Amino acid sequence: MPELPEVESARVGLDRVARNKQIQAIEVYWPNLISTNLSIDEWQKTLIDQTIHQVSRRGKYLVFELDTHLLVSHLRMEGKYFYFLKEDIPQEKAKHTHVIFKFTDGSQLHYHDVRKFGRFELTSYKDQAAFFNSKKLGPEPTEEAFDLTEFSKALQKKSRAIKTVLLSQEQVVGLGNIYVDEVLFDSGIYPERPANSLTEKEIALLRTNIIQTIERATGLGGSTIRTYKNTLGEAGRYQDYLQVYGKQGTPCPNCGTTIEKIKVHGRGTHYCPVCQPREGNR
């Protein structure tokens, strides 16, 4: 599943290729990807002739900023984009390409999604705050936006496993299964500990590690796990730096103990039983 660094890497690529492009036509081959009250016909008509002024991001949502609307794209499990200049457009569309944006300059943007879990939503500039509020998104994982006091207060009210709380995106956006395991390892926190059992010191360390890990992974273009590729087809390089994710049965990089894999709320979870003791170590 693309996580925030992968989505940010896709955003950078999309912004580079799609900025200032005017939409001439849109082909939709799998209408269930479009979440709208409009008919597909009306939805297409709303977007046609609009220009993409910028591609931004809120959490793991990509946002195409158009003239009157924001087209919000959530990649979910396997969604990805491919951009083709006029002369490179494939003769036949790929099997898993479900939406094609045709631009007035002849280039095309193809949305590809093997599992068809991705979604497109449309909102207006006026409604965007309410739209993103309804997604219950926490702050971005940056020094400026991610407030320690607020984070600490929120965790004190949660008795669910810290890993589950972090995956919910409600306290801070951007952590998926891979980076949650990495930041909990960096912070010495056992993934199943109730969020309200963390000490102030642990919470402060966790926040710092979340910010640093996402920043570092974003700088490296994210991780390539399974089929993820960014829009330019380059593989991310963060997978070379993973410490516990997918490392079950290998020695912990800190202490040499064998990394274990368990399930937390149904998600495969990797941790070091010595560095991340169940009862906490600080």
Ligand SMILES: [Zn+2]
């Ligand atoms: Zn260890």
